[in-house]
Amino acid sequence: MQELTLPRPDDWHLHLRDEELLATTVPATAKVFGRAVIMPNLVPPVTTVEQALDYRQRILAQRPADSAFRPLMALYLTQQTSVDTVRAAAENAEVIGFKLYPSGATTNSAAGVTDIEALDEVFAAMAELQVPLLVHGEVTAAEIDIFDREKVFIDTKLRPLLARHPKLKLVLEHITTGDAVDFVLEQGSNVAATITPQHLLMNRNDLLVGGIRPHNYCLPILKRREHQEALQRAAVSGSPKFFLGTDSAPHGQSKKEAACGCAGCYSAPAAIELYAEFFERMNALDKLADFASHFGADFYGYERAKEQIKLVRSEWTVPATVDTAIGPMVPYWANEALQWRFEG
Numbered sequence: 001m002q003e004l005t006l007p008r009p010d011d012w013h014l015h016l017r018d019e020e021l022l023a024t025t026v027p028a029t030a031k032v033f034g035r036a037v038i039m040p041n042l043v044p045p046v047t048t049v050e051q052a053l054d055y056r057q058r059i060l061a062q063r064p065a066d067s068a069f070r071p072l073m074a075l076y077l078t079q080q081t082s083v084d085t086v087r088a089a090a091e092n093a094e095v096i097g098f099k100l101y102p103s104g105a106t107t108n109s110a111a112g113v114t115d116i117e118a119l120d121e122v123f124a125a126m127a128e129l130q131v132p133l134l135v136h137g138e139v140t141a142a143e144i145d146i147f148d149r150e151k152v153f154i155d156t157k158l159r160p161l162l163a164r165h166p167k168l169k170l171v172l173e174h175i176t177t178g179d180a181v182d183f184v185l186e187q188g189s190n191v192a193a194t195i196t197p198q199h200l201l202m203n204r205n206d207l208l209v210g211g212i213r214p215h216n217y218c219l220p221i222l223k224r225r226e227h228q229e230a231l232q233r234a235a236v237s238g239s240p241k242f243f244l245g246t247d248s249a250p251h252g253q254s255k256k257e258a259a260c261g262c263a264g265c266y267s268a269p270a271a272i273e274l275y276a277e278f279f280e281r282m283n284a285l286d287k288l289a290d291f292a293s294h295f296g297a298d299f300y301g302y303e304r305a306k307e308q309i310k311l312v313r314s315e316w317t318v319p320a321t322v323d324t325a326i327g328p329m330v331p332y333w334a335n336e337a338l339q340w341r342f343e344g
């Protein structure tokens with residue numbers, strides 16, 4: 001196969017950041033993707049519908065003239081989020097749902113949730129109004145090993161949450177373990193997961209063998225090979241519970257290549273090509289359209305894309321850096337080859 005067409009894909013987990021960086025990040029995603037869920041972990045976080053609509057305008061201001069890219073705004077859940085805010089979110093078509101960050105779990109999560117159980121009224125309203133809850137699924141307790149934090153979160157937080165609110169529409173974001181795959185498969189059709197390119201293409205050896213590779217460092221951290229293989233099987237399985245969410249998360253080069261480097265892989269410059277690379281390696285290119293373009297829209301209740309995009313088989317190398325208004329950034333997969341190239 002030399003050409004691959006698929007319905008215009010959507011990115012169900014994306015960080016664009018704010019201000020001058022939007023001039024780089026918005027066109028990079030809008031070029032390829034039709035819609036994206038915009039993560040609210042700005043400083044300060046996007047906690048209200050009004051803030052989300054302002055942020056949405058700043059994003060749209062950077063959208064290329066010929067693009068119909070639609071940002072779908074997620075609100076940042078805090079300990080103070082009210083049922084009224086859930087109702088306001090339910091009524092606004094540009095707001096897709098709430099993002100739960102356990103406080104301290106990841107980049108800009110300080111304002112996140114410290115006591116999940118105390119928010120039960122809010123989760124009840126989300127379940128009733130079918131407002132999705134998007135979850136960064138890791139515990140933060142110091143005594144829990146970083147490689148176990150997703151599994152412990154599932155067992156001690158998510159299972160009880162869904163037992164209390166069985167109708168809650170929930171997406172476990174950027175899953176990294178076989179435990180997460182099993183959990184999602186055990187639940188009803190109201191529970192799904194996104195999978196990033198780095199968790200499909202890499203395992204923790206790619207982070208740590210032969211030297212520390214800060215550009216492969218993201219949270220939840222890459223896991224052992226067996227977990228990578230479980231994610232790989234899930235992504236190509238044809239199950240509608242698993243769909244594309246890049247978690248593209250730009251940080252300046254100097255913030256990544258540092259004594260205490262930031263977590264996040266900036267994958268947007270090669271996102272669809274990275275997924276195509278993975279599906280081809282799995283001999284499953286025929287499953288890419290469902291994963292990238294159908295299952296997420298179906299889960300969230302949006303129309304499937306009508307337009308097509310085209311990829312051509314033509315090897316290229318991801319650039320070493322991308323220049324931005326806040327300095328150079330090293331994209332994920334920098335200096336490495338990819339077999340498919342986005343053509344339009």
Ligand SMILES: NC(=O)N[C@@H](CC(=O)O)C(=O)O
Pocket residue numbers: 015041106107108136217218219220247249250263264265
């Ligand atoms: N994934 C990451 O490692 N980082 C994300 C936050 C997140 O999605 O957890 C970021 O905002 O940089």
Ligand SMILES: [Zn+2]
Pocket residue numbers: 106136173174219220
């Ligand atoms: Zn996260």
Ligand SMILES: [Zn+2]
Pocket residue numbers: 013014015039247249
């Ligand atoms: Zn993220």
